[in-house]
Amino acid sequence: MRVDEKTKHDAGTPASASAEPAARTTAARPRKRRSVNREGLEAGRRSTRTLLWILLAAAMVLYGFPFLYLLFTSFKTPIDTIAVPPTILPREWTLENYVNALGRSGVPASFINSIQTAIISTVLSLVLAVPAAYGITRYKTLGGRIFIMAALVTRMVPPVAIGIPLASMMGSVGLADTPIALSIAHTTISLPLSIWLMSSFFEAVPQDLEEAATVDGCSRLGALWRVVIPVVSGGIAVTAIFAFLASWNEFLFALLMTAIRSQTTPVVIANFQTQFGLDWGSMTALAAVYSIPVILLTLLLQRKIVAGMTLGAVKG
Amino acid sequence: MRISDRRFALFLMTPAALFLAIFVAFPLFRLVADSFFKISPVAGGPRDFVGLDNYFRAFASEAFTGAGWRTLAYTLIVVTLEFALGLGMALLFTMLGRSSQIWRTVFMYPLMIAPIVAGLLWKFLMIDNFGLIGTLLHQAGILDNPNQIGWLSDPGIVLYSVAIPDIWLTTSFMCLVLFAGLQNIPGDLIEAARLDGARAPALLFRIILPLLRPVIAVALVVRGIDAARAFDTILIQTNGGPQSASETMSLLIYRTMIRFGDPGLASAMGTIYLLAMLAVAFFAVATIWRPGKDT
Numbered sequence: 305m306r307v308d309e310k311t312k313h314d315a316g317t318p319a320s321a322s323a324e325p326a327a328r329t330t331a332a333r334p335r336k337r338r339s340v341n342r343e344g345l346e347a348g349r350r351s352t353r354t355l356l357w358i359l360l361a362a363a364m365v366l367y368g369f370p371f372l373y374l375l376f377t378s379f380k381t382p383i384d385t386i387a388v389p390p391t392i393l394p395r396e397w398t399l400e401n402y403v404n405a406l407g408r409s410g411v412p413a414s415f416i417n418s419i420q421t422a423i424i425s426t427v428l429s430l431v432l433a434v435p436a437a438y439g440i441t442r443y444k445t446l447g448g449r450i451f452i453m454a455a456l457v458t459r460m461v462p463p464v465a466i467g468i469p470l471a472s473m474m475g476s477v478g479l480a481d482t483p484i485a486l487s488i489a490h491t492t493i494s495l496p497l498s499i500w501l502m503s504s505f506f507e508a509v510p511q512d513l514e515e516a517a518t519v520d521g522c523s524r525l526g527a528l529w530r531v532v533i534p535v536v537s538g539g540i541a542v543t544a545i546f547a548f549l550a551s552w553n554e555f556l557f558a559l560l561m562t563a564i565r566s567q568t569t570p571v572v573i574a575n576f577q578t579q580f581g582l583d584w585g586s587m588t589a590l591a592a593v594y595s596i597p598v599i600l601l602t603l604l605l606q607r608k609i610v611a612g613m614t615l616g617a618v619k620g
Numbered sequence: 621m622r623i624s625d626r627r628f629a630l631f632l633m634t635p636a637a638l639f640l641a642i643f644v645a646f647p648l649f650r651l652v653a654d655s656f657f658k659i660s661p662v663a664g665g666p667r668d669f670v671g672l673d674n675y676f677r678a679f680a681s682e683a684f685t686g687a688g689w690r691t692l693a694y695t696l697i698v699v700t701l702e703f704a705l706g707l708g709m710a711l712l713f714t715m716l717g718r719s720s721q722i723w724r725t726v727f728m729y730p731l732m733i734a735p736i737v738a739g740l741l742w743k744f745l746m747i748d749n750f751g752l753i754g755t756l757l758h759q760a761g762i763l764d765n766p767n768q769i770g771w772l773s774d775p776g777i778v779l780y781s782v783a784i785p786d787i788w789l790t791t792s793f794m795c796l797v798l799f800a801g802l803q804n805i806p807g808d809l810i811e812a813a814r815l816d817g818a819r820a821p822a823l824l825f826r827i828i829l830p831l832l833r834p835v836i837a838v839a840l841v842v843r844g845i846d847a848a849r850a851f852d853t854i855l856i857q858t859n860g861g862p863q864s865a866s867e868t869m870s871l872l873i874y875r876t877m878i879r880f881g882d883p884g885l886a887s888a889m890g891t892i893y894l895l896a897m898l899a900v901a902f903f904a905v906a907t908i909w910r911p912g913k914d915t
Contacts, residue, residue, distance in 0.1 A: 390751070436633045465647075591740060
């Protein structure tokens with residue numbers, strides 16, 4: 305629930321709109337036969353709750369274990385990594401895999417490429433999506449409706465279908481194998497999503513706000529920039545995270561459009577398989593280094609992310 | 621000298637529209653155009669117009685029809701399991717209420733992991749000889765031999781095995797969306813049904829699921845589209861093998877284009893694939909969603 309309360313102040317999420325009054329009315333009602341007075345679906349009986357907690361614990365262990373095993377494996381010695389039978393915990397904790405993985409030529413450069421590509425793509429997505437989403441939601445024109453439908457349809461385009469033509473287009477303007485070309489490709493994925501998300505956030509801003517601003521002598525563009533944008537800054541942050549993640553984790557375009565200069569880390573991770581035989585130890589270490597920053601970042605910002613993920617879908 | 625609101629809206633949308641036109645619509649146009657040509661894989665090589673020949677070749681090839689069915693099966697496996705698990709977790713979190721909030725956060729961590737990493741990780745868990753899952757099942761006495769199940773090497777089950785990372789990655793998404801939907805169901809309604817003597821299954825199938833219908837529709841369509849495009853996890857786990865048993869449409873198109881060097885045929889496959897996805901998605905939205913009904 306707290307997730308919803310928080311985001312309401314940022315930009316408003318429709319998800320919480322009807323849940324809260326319901327919570328208040330039940331809380332005010334006198335206790336009934338249930339041992340604890342709880343709302344709707346929440347289980348009341350202590351035995352049921354204990355059982356549910358056990359279920360949750362089991363689910364969490366099963367769900368969390370694979371990644372923990374990846375971490376444990378990354379601390380094993382290279383030989384132990386492929387020991388038969390495998391052990392869960394390392395027999396001997398060592399950083400050898402990390403040293404091997406990060407010391408390999410091309411790996412540090414691929415991190416820089418990944419960061420560069422993701423940042424350019426995020427900025428590009430926001431610069432294009434924010435005005436477009438505002439135009440769609442504030443002025444309900446026919447063109448706007450058609451445009452948002454078209455943007456949603458592009459979500460269905462399989463990247464494999466446009467990857468090759470896109471790569472040859474980039475080649476013909478001299479951008480082959482550059483982070484710019486790849487970030488443009490990544491933006492084709494994140495832009496429709498960003499427009500969709502930003503539209504939901506703008507929808508929640510009352511129209512009086514910029515009307516007041518225009519009466520005070522602001523131009524429409526000025527009202528957007530000085531009045532509306534600050535109000536939806538939370539929404540912009542959510543959209544930025546999604547755009548960043550989409551690019552950071554993308555693999556297929558990176559595989560099709562980069563060679564050596566602009567290779568991103570996911571491609572390098574995949575290449576470990578063929579190029580160097582099966583070097584599982586280094587591969588797990590590199591995968592851990594690549595995943596942990598985004599996991600931590602997103603856990604820190606989780607409220608905003610949950611809001612963003614559920615926004616479009618719940619609204620229907 | 622104010623320009624009209626319509627012009628202003630157009631002005632705001634133009635940059636994004638131009639971007640999508642140049643970098644999505646134009647490559648798609650090239651894809652469709654290429655599908656009518658026989659193209660030499662060598663740059664600057666010959667390019668002969670062959671009409672619908674590539675389409676005939678695609679439908680005549682067993683690889684293509686096989687990949688089509690496998691893509692469909694894969695999508696159904698992923699979406700069904702994700703929906704069942706996601707709904708279960710969403711109900712669990714709802715029934716535990718606010719006190720489970722922190723676990724809800726932890727539960728979404730796989731969403732941040734790159735599909736390529738997830739595929740690698742599960743390959744490592746399921747691989748023959750030093751895979752942990754076989755070993756644990758053997759130690760628990762369920763399997764006689766750690767290699768009894770060839771998760772990724774038995775053509776009969778590999779399509780299920782390669783789906784696991786995808787399910788693991790995005791069950792959280794299903795759960796989040798369904799959880800948010802559950803919060804919108806008024807508590808009074810559930811309470812009233814309980815007082816009328818509704819038991820858990822009736823509560824679930826008669827009240828909760830019908831009320832969640834629009835949310836479920838969006839979640840299924842969004843995830844269905846993603847699953848039908850799956851590439852990274854399968855490529856890194858099996859590369860479509862063994863014996864093409866896990867070769868879905870994305871992989872087949874990729875291999876036709878890159879490995880077999882037949883861009884014309886690959887373009888025809890891509891065009892058919894895109895049209896099929898559009899058709900299925902519109903059909904799904906129209907039938908499951910039914911805006912205005914049941915909600």
